[in-house]
Amino acid sequence: MKIMVVDDENIQREMLSGFLESQGFEVTGASGGIEAIEKFRQEHIQLVLLDHRMPDMNGDEVLEKIRVINPNVRAIMITAYGAVDTAVRVMKLGAVDFIEKPVDLEDLLQRIHEIEQNTAVDEDFQEVREVFEEIDLPVKIIGSGRAIREAISVAGRIASSPWPVLITGETGTGKELFARLVHELSPRHDAPFVEVNCAAIPENLFESELFGHIKGAFTGAASNRKGRFEQARGGTVFLDEAGELPENLQPKLLRVLQENRITPVGSDIERDVDVRVVAATNRDLREMSEQGRFREDLYFRLNVFEIHVPPLRERREDIPELVQFFTDRYAARPVKISQPAMDMLIKYHYPGNVRELEHIIQRVVTLVRSSVIRPGDLPAEIKSGHRAGNHDDLPLDQRLAAIERDEIVKALEENNYVQTRAAESLGLSERVLRYKMKKYGVKASRKRN
Ligand SMILES: Nc1ncnc2c1ncn2[C@@H]1O[C@H](COP(=O)(O)OP(=O)(O)OP(=O)(O)O)[C@@H](O)[C@H]1O
Ligand SMILES: [Mg+2]
Structure with a gap:
């Protein structure tokens, strides 16, 4: 990543440049706004570290101008200590971050690494999105929040x-x-995608279902039959609800994964199979394997790569896009959603995740009489549950913790993730806020848009 350090103070600029170079970055310096813009036109710079107060032009202006040249550039503004207003303003202008003087180098480095990571994820995400039109998915994967970007980026990188x-x-x-x-x-992708729902197959038929059987292998086996692994030859076997795999089958599956060979029931001849296994589960297989309820070696084998799809309540930024998508999909005539109704939909906690949202919209657009969906048209659970979450079924201590966490997230969101402000609005010191964010696993990252 190429970084430009813009600062009128030579010592500060050289210190930052030297530090970043020692960390392996390619760095170029500029001593003021005009020089920065000039250099920016000529060189391919991905990140700009920008001093806010400079004599020829302030940081806001420089940022605006370079964003015209390259809207994708990332910028970190270096502001005076405690200048919260400036910080909020520059974030709105499109600086992805700001740091206060004096610059804490460890902190700076960590933020740059975060930006680097996000930039890579965004590039992968764009690449996959571009082929969405050409590939054969039942529906496009809607959503462009950080979590979905990350999941799609992982899928793109591990697919081959x-x-x-x-x-x-x-x-x-x-x-x-x-x-x-x-x-x-x-x-x-030209070979079959064969689904196996591990929860739906009777235990005594499982092995034959996966690996096939030969005629006479058991009562009722009237002819040879191919199992799902052979049906998927050259393609993918999707083991859905993998947590439900019967125990006696787990070692057999492990062997198949290790050796790419199956043995049909009743046969003693092994056959080569060429399939890729994708498994899915809503259970915690790690915990299950720790408790001896799932073979650990099979867990490690299945889990070479993991794609985690977070619950919808942890990626509410995707809700408007999903609501729009399902409305267009299920409405017989054009309907709009009023802002208050959308706000309620965003706040609901969706224990059934996207499927639940899909069903809700399907019902609402079918029943609504007018051409605008208002709060009154929404189902009761959404109208009543418009806290950040519904924690009624938790014990008191957990419920209090959950409410506290919701309040912290809300305060951060309302304050653009500027922690000083969020802490102030909650009546906490910044240090206590940071402690609580860590405790509840609340991310310090800023939401884009
Ligand atoms: N990002 C998304 N964009 C559009 N539709 C989605 C998205 N995520 C889920 N859906 C839709 O929600 C429904 C549920 O999705 P899916 O069957 O993939 O969930 P699942 O995680 O496999 O659920 P389960 O654990 O219950 O099997 C489907 O109709 C799917 O098309
Ligand atoms: Mg499923």
Whole structure:
């Protein structure tokens, strides 16, 4: 990543440049706004570290001008200590971050690494999005928040490898869609995608279902039959609800994954199979394997790559896009959603995730009489549950913790993730806020848009 350091103070500029160079970055310096813009036109710079107060032009102006030249540039503004107003303003202008003087180098480095990571994820995401039109998915994966970007970026990067993938997430989050995405993006996309629902197959038929059987192998086996692994030859086997795999089958599956060979029931001749296994589960297989309820070696084998699809309540930024998508999909005539109704939909906690949202919209657009959906048209659970979450079924201490966490997230969102402000609005010191964010796993990252 190429970084430009813009600062009129030579010592500060050289110190920052020297530090970043020692960390392996390519760095160029500019001693003021005019020089910065000039250099920016000539060189391919991905990140700009910008002193806010400079004699020829202030940081706001420089940022505005360079964003015209390259809207994708990332910028970190260096502001005077405690200048919260400036910080809020520059974030609105499109600086992805700001740091206060004096610059804490460790902190700066960490933020640059975060930006680097995000830039890479965005590039992968764009690449996959561009082929959405051409690939054969039942529906496009809607959403462009950070979490979905990351999941799609992972899917794009691992699709071409032959190793198993484990897709984890609560019910209705879109695990099956991701399994299909991995298949469609893989070199196997012209071969079959064969689904096995491990929860739906009777235990005594499981082995024959997966690996097939030969005639006479058991009562009722009237002829040879191919199992799902052979049906998927050259393609992908999707093991849905993998947490429900019967125990006696787990070692057999492990062997298949290790050796790429199956033995049909009743046969003693092994056959080569060439399939990629994608498994999905809404259970915690790690915990299950720790408790001896799932073979640990199989867990490690399935989990070479993991795609985690977070619950919808942890990526509310995707809700408006999903609501729009499902409305267009299910409404017989054009309907709009009023802002108050949308706000309620955004606040609901969706225990059934995207599937639940889809069903809600389907019902609402079918029943609504007018051409605008208002709060009154929404189902009762949404109208009543418009706290950030509904924690009624938790014990008191957990409920209080959950409410506290919601309040912290809300305060951060309302204050553009400027922690000083959020802390102030909550009546906490910044240090206590940071402690609580860590405790509850609340991210310090800023939401884009
Ligand atoms: N990002 C998304 N964009 C559009 N539709 C989605 C998205 N995520 C999920 N859906 C839709 O929600 C429904 C549930 O998705 P899916 O079946 O993939 O979930 P799942 O995680 O496999 O659920 P389960 O654990 O219950 O099997 C499907 O109709 C799917 O098309
Ligand atoms: Mg599913």
